Amino acid sequence: xxxxxxxxxxxxxxxxxxxxxxxxxxxxxxxxxxxxxxxxxxxxxxxxxxxxxxxxxxxxxxxxxxxxxxxxxxxxxxxxxxxxxxxxxxxxxxxxxxxxxxxxxxxxxxxxxxxxxxxxxxxxxxxxxxxxxxxxxxxxxxxxxxxxxxxxxxxxxxxxxxxxxxxxxxxxxxxxxxxxxxxxxxxxxxxxxxxxxxxxxxxxxxxxxxxxxxxxxxxxxxxxxxxxxxxxxxxxxxxxxxxxxxxxxxxxxxxxxxxxxxxxxxxxxxxxxxxxxxxxxxxxxxxxxxxxxxxxxxxxxxxxxxxxxxxxxxxxxxxxxxxxxxxxxxxxx
Amino acid sequence: xxxxxxxxxxxxxxxxxxxxxxxxxxxxxxxxxxxxxxxxxxxxxxxxxxxxxxxxxxxxxxxxxxxxxxxxxxxxxxxxxxxxxxxxxxxxxxxxxxxxxxxxxxxxxxxxxxxxxxxxxxxxxxx
Ligand SMILES: Cc1cc2nc3c(=O)[nH]c(=O)nc-3n(C[C@H](O)[C@H](O)[C@H](O)COP(=O)(O)OP(=O)(O)OC[C@H]3O[C@@H](n4cnc5c(N)ncnc54)[C@H](O)[C@@H]3O)c2cc1C
Ligand code: HEM
Ligand code: FES
Numbered sequence: 236x237x238x239x240x241x242x243x244x245x246x247x248x249x250x251x252x253x254x255x256x257x258x259x260x261x262x263x264x265x266x267x268x269x270x271x272x273x274x275x276x277x278x279x280x281x282x283x284x285x286x287x288x289x290x291x292x293x294x295x296x297x298x299x300x301x302x303x304x305x306x307x308x309x310x311x312x313x314x315x316x317x318x319x320x321x322x323x324x325x326x327x328x329x330x331x332x333x334x335x336x337x338x339x340x341x342x343x344x345x346x347x348x349x350x351x352x353x354x355x356x357x358x359x360x361x362x363x364x365x366x367x368x369x370x371x372x373x374x375x376x377x378x379x380x381x382x383x384x385x386x387x388x389x390x391x392x393x394x395x396x397x398x399x400x401x402x403x404x405x406x407x408x409x410x411x412x413x414x415x416x417x418x419x420x421x422x423x424x425x426x427x428x429x430x431x432x433x434x435x436x437x438x439x440x441x442x443x444x445x446x447x448x449x450x451x452x453x454x455x456x457x458x459x460x461x462x463x464x465x466x467x468x469x470x471x472x473x474x475x476x477x478x479x480x481x482x483x484x485x486x487x488x489x490x491x492x493x494x495x496x497x498x499x500x501x502x503x504x505x506x507x508x509x510x511x512x513x514x515x516x517x518x519x520x521x522x523x524x525x526x527x528x529x530x531x532x533x534x535x536x537x538x539x540x541x542x543x544x545x546x547x548x549x550x551x552x553x554x555x556x557x558x559x560x561x562x563x564x565x566x567x568x
Numbered sequence: 569x570x571x572x573x574x575x576x577x578x579x580x581x582x583x584x585x586x587x588x589x590x591x592x593x594x595x596x597x598x599x600x601x602x603x604x605x606x607x608x609x610x611x612x613x614x615x616x617x618x619x620x621x622x623x624x625x626x627x628x629x630x631x632x633x634x635x636x637x638x639x640x641x642x643x644x645x646x647x648x649x650x651x652x653x654x655x656x657x658x659x660x661x662x663x664x665x666x667x668x669x670x671x672x673x674x675x676x677x678x679x680x681x682x683x684x685x686x687x688x689x690x691x692x693x694x695x
Pocket of ligand 3: 276
């Protein structure tokens with residue numbers, strides 16, 4: 236049996252159980268969302284004992300060195316005794332400075348932190364509410380801008396998105412954890428063709444990355460594909476058109492599944508990409524948003540010749556309810 | 569081969585670890601594009617799969633690898649339950665051959681690699 240010590244109490248883990256599941260099962264509150272190692276909401280720190288390497292995959296070197304790990308992917312072998320603490324020390328206080336709709340179901344949330352917040356355009360943060368509810372969102376802003384900007388898709392019944400859309404007041408205090416992720420522009424090859432693709436709020440990180448690349452003086456072609464079900468979901472269209480007018484190397488390509496027009500292509504995103512970028516050998520690409528789409532595009536672009544090291548992807552994995560939790564409890568989280 | 573102890577491994581001759589990265593991409597692309605076997609290799613985490621392809625290529629080219637025949641049995645047992653058979657094995661070996669040829673590995677070395685791969689057949693297919 237492995238056991239975990241948290242705030243001076245020991246909690247036994249069942250065989251093969253993750254630290255996250257074991258603590259939640261025994262009533263300890265730990266922020267979490269995807270339960271799949273993708274959102275980093277469940278970050279914890281090992282203050283005694285060793286965590287399996289698998290629990291630190293995707294974490295920054297500096298966090299690994301300090302013993303941080305992801306509780307949802309941490310399954311200590313039998314006999315392990317692990318002492319853990321929350322990641323409160325990494326949380327930065329912030330307040331909501333503006334809330335406005337960019338599309339009927341897309342909310343723009345602007346946040347101001349008390350202290351400077353260091354990040355690269357396109358990375359994501361964990362937004363933590365005062366009661367511990369945590370969800371990850373990509374940054375659409377640039378570090379030089381005053382506020383951090385998130386694009387949040389409002390999901391009916393969504394704990395965080397519903398709260399932001401209907402209840403959260405301006406100046407509401409929240410916490411940010413992060414930034415994380417490797418979806419950002421890398422300077423050094425200004426003429427390399429770039430491909431950015433996403434659906435829905437998958438545009439958020441791309442909006443940061445594309446502006447970052449242009450400001451860094453990128454001269455090679457930059458393709459930006461944004462997909463939505465209908466034209467109503469294609470937000471920031473005017474801004475992106477104007478950006479493309481000012482920068483001829485930027486090719487903005489909005490696409491929808493239904494209701495295309497002269498300016499908006501109709502068809503699945505992968506078909507639009509294949510038609511315009513048939514041979515992306517030597518390119519760099521960023522894929523963000525719906526997990527299914529990211530997965531299938533990643534495979535298609537790899538098969539079309541893009542190298543894995545030049546393929547950056549952020550899947551917006553949804554939250555996963557706790558196994559065995561009552562629906563009411565899951566909803567309350 | 570009597571000179572095996574003296575001769576460099578194919579792994580070293582084709583450029584060691586740095587050359588592996590290129591070989592993995594070429595090989596993984598072939599495997600993923602082959603409908604007969606791609607379902608064995610589809611993984612939400614392409615990096616993790618690529619790392620496994622690298623372990624495979626390192627092993628069959630005689631690079632630093634610590635897998636035993638028993639590891640090979642255990643590592644593929646769940647795939648045999650899913651129907652892994654000689655046809656799939658031959659397909660993988662075919663892609664291995666093409667990959668090495670595309671990377672301009674001389675024919676005698678390719679042959680050596682294929683012999684090592686063939687030697688793993690019984691373990692991989694759990695026979
Ligand atoms: C790395 C990362 C980056 C992310 N970036 C963004 C971002 O920039 N913008 C953004 O809007 N979201 C982003 N997400 C998703 C975000 O973290 C939340 O999962 C999402 O906002 C839903 O949270 P919620 O609390 O509102 O809904 P929840 O209360 O978690 O979910 C309510 C119900 O809706 C279901 N559900 C959740 N999401 C979806 C969906 N997409 N489609 C269908 N059903 C769903 C859930 O399974 C649940 O049953 C990101 C996720 C990750 C892992
Ligand atoms: C020449 C014979 C083969 C050798 C030497 C070999 C070698 C290996 C090695 C070393 C690994 C372990 C990687 C790791 O987990 O670190 C592995 C995993 C794997 N092999 Fe093979 N392999 C062979 C044939 C095949 C064939 C024919 C298939 C299917 C068509 C196959 C499918 C897989 C898969 C899917 C995995 C990953 C399993 C998992 O998800 O854990 N292999 N192989
Ligand atoms: S990374 Fe652990 S809950 Fe998302």
